[in-house]
Amino acid sequence: MTDLTDLTLAEARAALRDKQTSSVELTRAYLDRLDKAKALNAYVAVTADAALESAKQSDARLARGEARPLEGLPLGIKDLYATKGVHTQACSHILDGFKPEYESTVTSHLWRDGALMLGKLNMDEFAMGSSNETSYYGPVASPWLPPNWSVDQARAALHGDKQGLLTPGGSSGGSASAVAAHLCLAATASDTGGSIRQPAAITGTVGIKPTYGRCSRWGMVAFASSLDQAGPITRDVRDAAIMLKSMAGYDPKDSTCYDAPVPDYEAAIGRSVKGMKIGIPREYRLEGMRGDIEALWGQGAQWLKAAGAEIVDVSLPHTRHALPAYYIVAPAEASSNLARYDGVRYGLRESGGDIIDLYQKTRAKGFGAEVRRRLMIGTYVLSAGYYDAYYVRAQKIRTLIKRDFETVFAEGVDAILAPATPSPAFGIGEKGSGDPVEMYLNDVFTVTVNMAGLPGIAVPGGLSSNGLPLGLQLIGRPFDEETLFALGRVVEQSAPRTPTPDAWWA
């Protein structure tokens, strides 16, 4: 029996139009399911009443034949997006109680197109993390069972400290887990160093980070301004195209937002990839790379070749410098962007001394350990005497990284195929407690794309040797998300179907 929540976004859209179901029924089904999945901790706030109210209004519009592109479709929204009157804290204690009086541009596009919000999704605090373990609200569990774990074992851990259960990745861990566990039709997410693509890849979902400037950043809690981009996490490539079409678009309130019309991305689904040149960058073949990931990569190339694409070897010489350079640039920008969290105008305030005490105590109490680490690094690399050696140098290396891609694209390459992550999902508590850098290495294949401002998509490619989802990443030319959707669809169709995890948590 097909659960309503089994429908993809595109299928649900059709079902509503064909009056096979109503938005209220669909929304109720999701509210029910996500309530039973509370222990996964994917949601940090649920807006049930508002969701049902919106659903009713959508049903009225559907009945009148006035359906907008996403009419009545229930979505999850990453806690980083300002949602008017609703919990918006980027999962940080320092934004305790913050309910914005404004709506982010990206989410207002979704509401303009008729979608509705089920609630706010968990994430790494201020988007800093690759496993959703830095959230003030605690870790998120992936709906995928750890290899060789029984359901009972998993349930016990779920209601305990969650140690050992799989992380859904980060920072958009709540988004990925919710989409993979069918707790929403699709979710908004954000990507600064891989925070859409990495979670999507290890949860068997699709995630696209569009070109920098494609979506507006207005109303998104800023982490690293020159790297942050909004994007969706969805169940399949078509759903991603539908979501991005709605989310993207020019916004005069964001000076870094690109002014160009948004193409009909859905039309690119099923487009032929014959004759496209796909680059395989040799520098992404890391020493000690897992066999199953390397095999999947090769397999992906074969699938595209079979669909008529030409596979070529390319070189992106500065690849290995991207991750260290990112860990200078991103924290530096963050150290400045997070200075406004000072206890004066909103959020947490720790009183009891003079103004300096207020700042220091508020920020010590309000920020978690990872955020504090990055703010310290960021402050250091911008400080007098170190600015040139660190920040300026990292920005020069960024120019070189971008130039590598430009050179390859100029040679006629349409897209680059690479792994998305160095490993499948790992366990909660498994990484990063000793060496912070260990966690950072999860982003090794994804940060290059943010540093160069390019679009990148992660598509499920198959399972790892231990039965967990692995994704393939495609990197495109600036503003050529259509090519990524076309190629992504080919990979999706060619790959063995990634199973939907059973609801062991309910």
Place this chain on the structure above:
Amino acid sequence: MSVDQATVRRIARLARIAVDESEIPHLQGEINAILSFVEELSAVNVEGVEPMTSVIPMKLPMREDVVTDGEIAGKVLANAPLSEDGFFLVPKVIE
């Protein structure tokens, strides 16, 4: 490049984050681990390379000089931890 404890205290001060003395060595270790990680960048040849200013080819857009905002004191103060008579309140600052 690595930092000593005095530097850790100085950075914490610049960043306005209170750090307990007992936390300093651990924090120092974390920061140095990250600095170690990025050290390899110092060997890269960046001769003649300009630092990245903008990732996409765009000119800074400018807006016309019209008053389109403000008169929302209620919204501005809505989330204030402490306010009075339309002002934000903080512990007294002495110049």
Place this chain on the structure above:
Amino acid sequence: MSQLIKGATGDWEIVVGLEVHAQVTSKSKLFSGASTGFGAEPNTHVSLVDAAMPGMLPVINVECVRQAVRTGLGLKAEINKRSTFDRKNYFYPDLPQGYQISQYKHPIVGEGEIQVDLTPEHSIRVGIERLHLEQDAGKSLHDQAPNMSFVDLNRSGVALMEIVSKPDMRSADEAKAYVSKLRTILRYIGSCDGDMEKGSLRADVNVSVRKPGAPLGTRCEIKNVNSIRFIGQAIDSEARRQIAIIEDGGTIDQETRLYDPGKGETRAMRSKEEAHDYRYFPDPDLLPLEFDDAFVEGLRAGLPELPDDKKARFIADYGLSAYDAAVLTAERETAAFYEDAVTHGGAKRDAKAVANWIMGDLSAAANAQNAGVAEAGLSAAQLATLVDLIGEGVISGKIAKDLLLLLLGDDRGAEPRALVETRGLVQVNDTGAIEAAVDAVIAANPEKAAQAKAKPGMLGWFVGQVMKQTGGKANPQSVNDVLKAKLGLP
């Protein structure tokens, strides 16, 4: 000209540089659409961007860019068609973002200069280092409650032009004259109203001292001085302080100070550790600011005649002295008023006379009302007519003064020629009447008349008596001439 200060160990030279913060005249703020209006209820001219809410982003106001370029042109400075914005990071309650958006490495305007004429013999050229755009901060009130400060962000985000001079000034007078001239230029261009009381113009004053010919001494910065008078006082007291320290065998610590007008001295600001590590870096929310030659030339074409040019033209066209031309061109409105009066009706009347009327009686009346000359209540046309009436001999200078008072008071807006008639102010020019009056006075004072030959100074007394006799209406020149003749004076 020597402006050296005498110390115990010899002469000292003062070196002054100024960083002037000028609030840009624009309707909305530099990066937000909130109003720049002064005096509003707290936090009402504040947008979410100004309040630094999570997720807010800056968008630049083109008029602020234009004003900066216009000002740069007025300072004969290099206009940088590509400039960048940097974040200046520090924590303060009136700085909601925790950083100020400013320009550090690549400002919009580069080097220029200002000609400053203190007196006809004392003229200096002060170099301009740069001009950049930056956000103003909000305001904190510290006197509303014992333990709390009250923060109002209305001013937060208003555009400022920071104009940095080279350290070319050598005295308090030179510094005051510089600020005065800069203010005049800004007001001419209309890029800043220069109202120091309101805070539209503030100066950070850098002062150091040295023995003449020695290298530059360590400077101290006196922040936020908000009147020209205080700028002068601050420089003098700071220079004396530094000289005293050095002559006592000490050294000057580079520090930031505040001027206390009540005590007449500067004091160190509460010490700030980590001495200003602002961690400047390019603002990633803003791309580099770029515009083309056409943009600049369009603004240049729209500039009004600038003070130096107007002053030179007044000297050439109206035969005014450098001093008079300087006074009349100090305010654009005054200069326009002057020129309208001189050329009113297509005529070219006595330019010097018009100047004197404006600089003398009209200025006095205007000052009493706390208004500019052009707003005192007299139109240029009325002034022109007044001067014409004197020129034609219809009224004397003395009568004209009375007429002026009437036009500014009871007879505001009246047409002067008509008023002269209705008020019976027509000067008595009839030689016969004057002779008769003179005869009457001489006859009434025979002893004085006889003494007058020996004491020519007594003429003045006689003139006064004749004027009284004629109700003040006799043509004074005629009275003078007739009296001299009848008294037998040369």
